[in-house]
Protein backbone atom coordinates (compact mmCIF):
# COMPACT_ATOMS: atom_id res chain seq x y z
CA UNK A 1 0.00 0.00 0.00
CA UNK A 2 1.36 3.45 -0.91
CA UNK A 3 0.28 7.05 -0.43
CA UNK A 4 -0.91 7.09 -4.05
CA UNK A 5 -3.49 4.40 -3.28
CA UNK A 6 -7.01 5.79 -3.10
CA UNK A 7 -8.20 6.90 0.32
CA UNK A 8 -11.60 5.41 -0.56
CA UNK A 9 -12.42 2.57 -2.95
CA UNK A 10 -16.05 1.56 -3.48
CA UNK A 11 -16.75 -1.55 -5.55
CA UNK A 12 -19.85 -3.51 -6.51
CA UNK A 13 -22.03 -1.63 -4.04
CA UNK A 14 -25.72 -2.54 -4.06
CA UNK A 15 -28.60 -1.58 -1.81
CA UNK A 16 -32.35 -2.10 -1.91
CA UNK A 17 -34.54 -0.55 0.77
CA UNK A 18 -37.21 -2.97 2.02
CA UNK A 19 -40.25 -1.09 3.30
CA UNK A 20 -41.58 -3.35 6.04
CA UNK A 21 -44.53 -1.08 6.74
CA UNK A 22 -45.49 -1.30 3.04
CA UNK A 23 -45.82 -5.08 2.83
CA UNK A 24 -42.11 -5.46 2.18
CA UNK A 25 -42.10 -3.25 -0.93
CA UNK A 26 -38.62 -3.16 -2.49
CA UNK A 27 -36.96 0.11 -3.46
CA UNK A 28 -33.63 -0.46 -5.22
CA UNK A 29 -31.29 2.55 -4.90
CA UNK A 30 -27.91 1.51 -6.25
CA UNK A 31 -26.52 -1.59 -7.94
CA UNK A 32 -22.89 -2.25 -8.73
CA UNK A 33 -21.73 1.22 -7.70
CA UNK A 34 -17.98 1.69 -7.93
CA UNK A 35 -15.55 4.62 -7.75
CA UNK A 36 -12.29 5.78 -6.19
CA UNK A 37 -11.33 8.89 -4.26
CA UNK A 38 -7.74 10.04 -3.86
CA UNK A 39 -6.05 12.22 -1.26
CA UNK A 40 -6.37 15.92 -2.03
CA UNK A 41 -9.33 15.40 -4.34
CA UNK A 42 -12.88 16.70 -3.95
CA UNK A 43 -15.54 14.68 -5.72
CA UNK A 44 -19.24 15.53 -5.90
CA UNK A 45 -22.02 12.98 -6.02
CA UNK A 46 -24.33 14.28 -8.75
CA UNK A 47 -27.73 13.46 -10.18
CA UNK A 48 -31.31 14.61 -9.68
CA UNK A 49 -33.30 14.53 -6.46
CA UNK A 50 -33.96 10.95 -5.40
CA UNK A 51 -31.06 9.51 -7.42
CA UNK A 52 -29.48 8.09 -4.27
CA UNK A 53 -26.74 10.61 -3.40
CA UNK A 54 -27.50 10.85 0.33
CA UNK A 55 -28.04 7.11 0.59
CA UNK A 56 -24.65 6.46 -0.99
CA UNK A 57 -22.95 8.92 1.37
CA UNK A 58 -24.62 7.25 4.37
CA UNK A 59 -23.44 3.83 3.16
CA UNK A 60 -19.86 5.11 2.94
CA UNK A 61 -20.14 6.50 6.49
CA UNK A 62 -21.54 3.17 7.68
CA UNK A 63 -24.98 4.47 8.67
CA UNK A 64 -26.78 2.32 6.09
CA UNK A 65 -26.08 -1.35 5.65
CA UNK A 66 -25.29 -2.51 2.13
CA UNK A 67 -26.55 -5.70 0.46
CA UNK A 68 -23.37 -6.33 -1.52
CA UNK A 69 -20.02 -4.74 -2.30
CA UNK A 70 -17.08 -3.23 -0.47
CA UNK A 71 -16.22 0.24 0.87
CA UNK A 72 -12.48 0.23 1.50
CA UNK A 73 -11.10 3.16 3.51
CA UNK A 74 -7.35 3.59 4.00
CA UNK A 75 -6.73 4.01 7.72
CA UNK A 76 -3.01 4.61 8.29
CA UNK A 77 -1.29 1.33 7.33
CA UNK A 78 -4.54 -0.62 7.35
CA UNK A 79 -7.57 -0.80 5.09
CA UNK A 80 -11.02 -1.03 6.62
CA UNK A 81 -14.07 -2.29 4.75
CA UNK A 82 -16.92 -0.17 6.12
CA UNK A 83 -19.43 -2.66 4.65
CA UNK A 84 -18.27 -5.41 7.01
CA UNK A 85 -16.39 -3.62 9.83
CA UNK A 86 -17.62 -4.31 13.34
CA UNK A 87 -19.13 -1.31 15.18
CA UNK A 88 -16.07 -0.70 17.35
CA UNK A 89 -13.75 -0.61 14.34
CA UNK A 90 -16.17 1.74 12.62
CA UNK A 91 -16.21 4.08 15.62
CA UNK A 92 -12.40 4.10 15.65
CA UNK A 93 -12.34 4.82 11.91
CA UNK A 94 -14.72 7.73 12.41
CA UNK A 95 -12.69 9.01 15.35
CA UNK A 96 -9.42 9.29 13.48
CA UNK A 97 -9.91 9.00 9.74
CA UNK A 98 -13.41 9.60 8.38
CA UNK A 99 -15.27 12.82 9.21
CA UNK A 100 -18.83 13.72 8.29
CA UNK A 101 -20.29 17.19 7.90
CA UNK A 102 -24.04 16.95 7.69
CA UNK A 103 -26.46 19.79 6.95
CA UNK A 104 -27.70 19.92 10.48
CA UNK A 105 -26.04 20.33 13.83
CA UNK A 106 -26.87 17.71 16.40
CA UNK A 107 -27.19 20.00 19.39
CA UNK A 108 -25.77 18.85 22.70
CA UNK A 109 -27.86 20.38 25.53
CA UNK A 110 -26.12 23.05 27.64
CA UNK A 111 -22.81 22.88 25.75
CA UNK A 112 -21.75 26.25 24.32
CA UNK A 113 -20.81 26.70 20.64
CA UNK A 114 -17.09 27.15 21.38
CA UNK A 115 -16.92 23.85 23.27
CA UNK A 116 -19.02 22.07 20.62
CA UNK A 117 -16.42 23.11 18.03
CA UNK A 118 -13.35 22.42 20.21
CA UNK A 119 -14.51 18.94 21.24
CA UNK A 120 -13.06 16.90 18.30
CA UNK A 121 -9.62 18.45 18.92
CA UNK A 122 -9.79 17.67 22.64
CA UNK A 123 -10.74 14.12 21.64
CA UNK A 124 -7.53 14.03 19.56
CA UNK A 125 -5.50 14.95 22.65
CA UNK A 126 -5.05 18.70 22.04
CA UNK A 127 -4.90 20.74 25.29
CA UNK A 128 -8.20 22.48 26.11
CA UNK A 129 -6.73 25.98 25.92
CA UNK A 130 -5.27 25.46 22.46
CA UNK A 131 -8.38 23.65 21.24
CA UNK A 132 -10.60 26.50 22.43
CA UNK A 133 -8.35 29.10 20.81
CA UNK A 134 -8.45 27.26 17.48
CA UNK A 135 -12.24 26.87 17.77
CA UNK A 136 -12.58 30.62 18.35
CA UNK A 137 -10.37 31.41 15.34
CA UNK A 138 -12.49 29.17 13.12
CA UNK A 139 -15.79 30.59 14.39
CA UNK A 140 -14.42 34.10 13.78
CA UNK A 141 -13.51 33.17 10.18
CA UNK A 142 -17.06 31.88 9.76
CA UNK A 143 -18.38 35.23 11.06
CA UNK A 144 -20.16 33.79 14.09
CA UNK A 145 -20.56 36.77 16.47
CA UNK A 146 -18.42 36.38 19.60
CA UNK A 147 -21.42 37.09 21.84
CA UNK A 148 -22.81 33.68 20.76
CA UNK A 149 -19.71 31.59 21.46
CA UNK A 150 -20.58 30.63 25.04
CA UNK A 151 -24.24 29.92 24.26
CA UNK A 152 -25.61 26.48 23.36
CA UNK A 153 -26.50 26.55 19.62
CA UNK A 154 -30.05 25.19 20.14
CA UNK A 155 -31.60 28.63 19.64
CA UNK A 156 -29.23 29.78 16.86
CA UNK A 157 -30.55 30.53 13.37
CA UNK A 158 -30.28 27.84 10.69
CA UNK A 159 -27.22 29.47 9.13
CA UNK A 160 -25.53 30.02 12.52
CA UNK A 161 -26.06 26.37 13.46
CA UNK A 162 -24.71 25.26 10.12
CA UNK A 163 -21.55 27.32 10.63
CA UNK A 164 -21.01 25.79 14.08
CA UNK A 165 -21.51 22.39 12.46
CA UNK A 166 -19.00 23.11 9.68
CA UNK A 167 -16.46 24.38 12.21
CA UNK A 168 -16.90 21.23 14.31
CA UNK A 169 -16.61 19.03 11.21
CA UNK A 170 -13.49 20.74 9.86
CA UNK A 171 -11.50 21.68 12.96
CA UNK A 172 -9.63 18.38 13.32
CA UNK A 173 -7.63 16.67 10.59
CA UNK A 174 -9.45 13.68 9.10
CA UNK A 175 -7.95 12.25 5.87
CA UNK A 176 -11.43 11.47 4.47
CA UNK A 177 -14.30 13.95 4.72
CA UNK A 178 -17.90 13.30 3.72
CA UNK A 179 -19.98 16.45 3.25
CA UNK A 180 -23.73 16.61 2.80
CA UNK A 181 -24.69 20.06 1.50
CA UNK A 182 -22.26 22.01 3.67
CA UNK A 183 -23.44 25.41 2.39
CA UNK A 184 -27.23 24.84 2.26
CA UNK A 185 -28.30 27.69 4.60
CA UNK A 186 -25.39 30.09 4.14
CA UNK A 187 -25.19 33.56 2.63
CA UNK A 188 -22.69 34.38 -0.13
CA UNK A 189 -19.97 35.68 2.21
CA UNK A 190 -20.03 32.55 4.38
CA UNK A 191 -20.26 30.27 1.34
CA UNK A 192 -17.01 31.87 0.18
CA UNK A 193 -15.40 31.10 3.56
CA UNK A 194 -16.48 27.46 3.31
CA UNK A 195 -15.04 27.27 -0.22
CA UNK A 196 -11.71 28.54 1.20
CA UNK A 197 -11.80 26.03 4.07
CA UNK A 198 -12.47 23.17 1.64
CA UNK A 199 -9.57 24.29 -0.54
CA UNK A 200 -7.30 24.33 2.52
CA UNK A 201 -8.37 20.76 3.34
CA UNK A 202 -7.56 19.65 -0.20
CA UNK A 203 -4.12 21.24 0.03
CA UNK A 204 -3.61 19.34 3.29
CA UNK A 205 -4.24 16.11 1.34
CA UNK A 206 -7.77 15.43 2.55
CA UNK A 207 -10.02 13.48 0.17
CA UNK A 208 -13.56 14.90 0.09
CA UNK A 209 -16.72 13.20 -1.13
CA UNK A 210 -19.82 15.35 -0.98
CA UNK A 211 -23.20 16.52 -2.13
CA UNK A 212 -23.02 20.11 -3.31
CA UNK A 213 -26.31 21.36 -4.73
CA UNK A 214 -24.96 24.90 -5.06
CA UNK A 215 -23.47 24.90 -8.59
CA UNK A 216 -21.09 27.78 -7.83
CA UNK A 217 -19.63 26.02 -4.79
CA UNK A 218 -19.44 22.72 -6.69
CA UNK A 219 -17.57 24.30 -9.59
CA UNK A 220 -15.22 26.10 -7.23
CA UNK A 221 -14.13 23.09 -5.15
CA UNK A 222 -14.91 19.86 -7.00
CA UNK A 223 -12.44 18.17 -9.34
CA UNK A 224 -15.10 15.88 -10.83
CA UNK A 225 -18.68 14.71 -10.44
CA UNK A 226 -19.81 11.10 -10.08
CA UNK A 227 -23.24 10.75 -11.65
CA UNK A 228 -25.23 8.54 -9.28
CA UNK A 229 -27.94 7.94 -11.92
CA UNK A 230 -25.50 5.52 -13.57
CA UNK A 231 -25.62 3.38 -10.43
CA UNK A 232 -29.35 3.86 -9.97
CA UNK A 233 -30.16 2.80 -13.51
CA UNK A 234 -28.55 -0.55 -12.90
CA UNK A 235 -30.56 -0.99 -9.67
Ligand SMILES: Nc1ncnc2c1ncn2[C@@H]1O[C@H](COP(=O)(O)OP(=O)(O)OP(=O)(O)O)[C@@H](O)[C@H]1O
Nearest residue numbers: 017019027029047048049050051052053054055056
Ligand atom coordinates in the same frame (compact mmCIF):
# COMPACT_ATOMS: atom_id res chain seq x y z
N1 LIG B 1 -34.20 5.10 4.96
C1 LIG B 1 -34.87 4.92 3.81
N2 LIG B 1 -35.87 4.03 3.71
C2 LIG B 1 -36.51 3.85 2.54
N3 LIG B 1 -36.24 4.52 1.40
C3 LIG B 1 -35.26 5.43 1.44
C4 LIG B 1 -34.51 5.68 2.64
N4 LIG B 1 -33.60 6.63 2.36
C5 LIG B 1 -33.76 6.96 1.06
N5 LIG B 1 -34.75 6.24 0.51
C6 LIG B 1 -35.20 6.30 -0.90
O1 LIG B 1 -34.07 6.12 -1.75
C7 LIG B 1 -34.12 6.98 -2.87
C8 LIG B 1 -32.86 7.84 -2.92
O2 LIG B 1 -32.92 8.80 -1.85
P1 LIG B 1 -31.70 9.76 -1.50
O3 LIG B 1 -32.09 10.59 -0.36
O4 LIG B 1 -30.47 8.95 -1.42
O5 LIG B 1 -31.64 10.65 -2.85
P2 LIG B 1 -30.81 11.97 -3.15
O6 LIG B 1 -30.21 11.78 -4.51
O7 LIG B 1 -29.88 12.28 -2.05
O8 LIG B 1 -31.99 13.05 -3.22
P3 LIG B 1 -32.02 14.64 -2.85
O9 LIG B 1 -31.14 15.32 -3.86
O10 LIG B 1 -33.45 14.96 -3.05
O11 LIG B 1 -31.57 14.78 -1.43
C9 LIG B 1 -35.40 7.79 -2.73
O12 LIG B 1 -36.37 7.22 -3.57
C10 LIG B 1 -35.77 7.66 -1.26
O13 LIG B 1 -37.16 7.69 -1.08
